Amino acid sequence: WISVLLTAIEAGMDIAAGLHNKLADIPELVSAAEKKGTRLSDVRYPTQVYPVANGKKRQGKRVLTVGTDCSVGKMYTALALEKEMKARGMEADFRATGQTGILITGGGVSVDCVVADFIAGAIETITPESTEEHWDVVEGQGSIFHASYAGVTTGLIHGSQPDALVLCHEPTRTHMRGLPEYLLPDLKQCMEANLATARVTNPAVKFVGVSINTSAMQEEEALAYMDKVESELGLPVVDPFRQGVARVVDKLAEV
Incomplete structure (x- = not known):
């Protein structure tokens, strides 16, 4: 898949992946995206820090x-x-x-x-x-x-x-x-x-x-x-x- 993804980046495409394997962990993809100005999105992984639950009743x-x-x-x-x-x-x-x-x-x-x-x-x-x-x-x-x-x-x-x-x-x-x-x-x-x-x-x-x-x-x-x-x-x-x-x-x- 890497050659296909590199071709997509070269064409100016952003890439979103829902796999456990991270796009951000593949150096050649990261380097190509930085050079081309495209975005790699690892959809499965959180982008914020979540709190421990408190279990309090919420309206709604x-x-x-x-x-x-x-x-x-x-x-x-x-x-x-x-x-x-x-x-x-x-x-x-x-x-x-x-x-x-x-x-x-x-x-x-x-x-x-x-x-x-x-x-x-x-x-x-x-x-x-x-x-x-x-x-x-x-x-x-x-x-x-x-x-x-x-x-x-x-x-x-x-x-x-x-x-x-x-x-x-x-x-x-x-x-x-x-x-x-x-x-x-x-x-x-x-x-x-x-x-x-x-x-x-x-x-x-x-x-x-x-x-x-x-x-x-x-x-x-x-x-x-x-x-x-x-x-x-x-x-x-x-x-x-x-x-x-x-x-x-x-x-x-x-x-």
């Missing part, structure tokens, strides 16, 4: 997407929620917590690159006190059931201090992403664990809906599955791509 409302696994649709669901809420005239802002969300919206923090003691504080910083009617729509990361990433997820939950949670799930997975020996949790088990974690900083938190990524299912199968989950959980269950998230926002409006 927050909804967080949580998942049974990584890459099940938490970011897409959060973006869909923000879009639907704004279409209804609700005060809502998507809060990016990963590099892709930052590239889409232009701001946020890639929480997996924040030093562990400051994860919750970073999320408090990007979801500050606001008006009573304002919603921060916080992009979830990882899963508290994922052995690799549960620490990041837990800090994000505590820092966002959510009033509402939306569970995200991909039903065709046979195991956790990258961990064949770990099965996905039962939906009710996952909800109970997320509620217990979230109650540390907001005892009043509750689930308002379930977002199912049915991209690997035929429509008839997907609809039958979502109907089954909805009857079992008693919450609106949607695929935000197939159906939108209006029914989940209906529940949010009641919070």
Whole structure:
């Protein structure tokens, strides 16, 4: 990739990267960018110092997407929620917590690159006190059931201090992403664990809906599955791509 990036710099292009590997650590790229006057942006890495979280109650409302696994649709669901809420005239802002969300919206923090003691504080910083009617729509990361990433997820939950949670799930997975020996949790088990974690900083938190990524299912199968989950959980269950998230926002409006 370095030769391609050098060609891009020579053409006068800025480069943004969301990888753990830093552009700034590659001397030939740094030298070329300095000579050409172009910019290298390592999107994943924080550009400010974050405080340790204090857990104090903040005015305003927050909804967080949580998942049974990584890459099940938490970011897409959060973006869909923000879009639907704004279409209804609700005060809502998507809060990016990963590099892709930052590239889409232009701001946020890639929480997996924040030093562990400051994860919750970073999320408090990007979801500050606001008006009573304002919603921060916080992009979830990882899963508290994922052995690799549960620490990041837990800090994000505590820092966002959510009033509402939306569970995200991909039903065709046979195991956790990258961990064949770990099965996905039962939906009710996952909800109970997320509620217990979230109650540390907001005892009043509750689930308002379930977002199912049915991209690997035929429509008839997907609809039958979502109907089954909805009857079992008693919450609106949607695929935000197939159906939108209006029914989940209906529940949010009641919070």
